[in-house]
Amino acid sequence: MIERNAKITITVHPGTSKGGELENFDPIDINPGDTISIVGPTGSGKTAFINDIEVFAQGDTVTGRRIDFNGEAPPDEFSRDPARKPVAMITQNTKCLADLTVREFLDMHASIRGSAGEGMAERALDLANGFTGEKIDARFKMSSLSGGQTRSLMIADAVAISDAPILLLDEIENAGIFRDAVIATLRSLERAVIFVTHDPYVSMISDRRIVMRDGRVESVLRPRDSEREALASVRGMDEALSRVRERIRAGEVITGGGAL
């Protein structure tokens, strides 16, 4: 495991597109606290990009990219031992298969950390409850959690128990989590987060936006203040949609143009 306070940098070096042409971008550094979104059409290579990071590709994946850790090839166990590697990936498919309660699940994970695992389960549960509006009780069965609760718990587990400095989140935004809370918490805990996303709001609140096309990185954008006004209106629309979503869930019929 990485020292929590140690400064780490992960660097993505260019590979090749699906057609075999070289990617044209400057190496991308990822540091704790960074928020990056990966955008682009379906099939453009977004998931392949974070897979490369997850396995610390060394030119041995379909993309040919190379991922450095602190400026050099990472130690072998990073790509093989989930307890040592500084990256945790959570996708829409990520599930807990075992028939366990939330408490048993978190304890099971924390127990692997030995004495360091003490108190981690409570911390993970608290964090998770900050990420979702549907309260997670330690006595709930993992299998009965909603999508939003599961995703919240997985992110909290990766932060509090795996202690991963870098999180890769693959299209989890539609699963009923507080995206602002997740991003703010991860920033405050000095964790880097990389979203594969189709969500305009998540894309716009990220520090950097990596645009994918035909399997290659087309551009790396840092819109910063230039999008500030647009972000305010996207946030308004997003909130309005959330309200409508809640009302529909509550069984209401939405009438009149003023609903938004």
Add this chain to the structure above:
Amino acid sequence: MVVAGPPSAGKTAVIKNMIRHLGGRAKAAYLKIDVVAAFEDEELRAEFGIPTKKVYSGDLCPDHMGIMVVRDAIDWAEGEGADVLILESAGLCLRCTPYITGSLGICVVSALSGTRAPLKMAPMIALSDACIVTKTDLISQAEKEVFRESIRRVSPEMDIVETNAVQGTGLRHLYRLMDSAGAAEDSPAAELRGSPPLGVCTVCIGKKDIGWQSHFGVIRRIEDADNVYRGE
């Protein structure tokens, strides 16, 4: 190279990546041993154009069959001009381990099989050179780590490789093992790594009666049925 593992663990998906890795540098031949039906040989021949073959064990235990035919298979692969023979087990009781001394033994286990599964498959894992855990993209970080601990309980020094075998992610270490594997011993000295519980018993020869009273040879009564195999 012998690839063993339970049905649907992803053995063939791992093997496809192995064949891709060999690429033009070494020619592979492939033998599948199964009980009543197998299609992997046709699939691999169509995809890679390599010599493939299958053997059905029918009424015989498939690992027993594998042990019987493996020398013939090496001769067959040589006759086909192959540099590497990949032998895929049927993967049934998981008690027998078809690995052979002097060649690479690879165990494939699905992460979806439950965190305690490695303990149930102890001999198959313990006698292999590397344990490939497939479908790790589908399970939580916590279960991944616990699964790994289960393997370590079976074999503390085991080389563990986690992968989504369909995508071929994370297999770098397996490729390294393949590249460093020497030529298989084809001398009479090559033998099974473990001793399988094979025997021509009354059940093997087709006796359908139930209860130990109707059988002879190795029998067990309920009160002495606690002969747990703990690995070599």
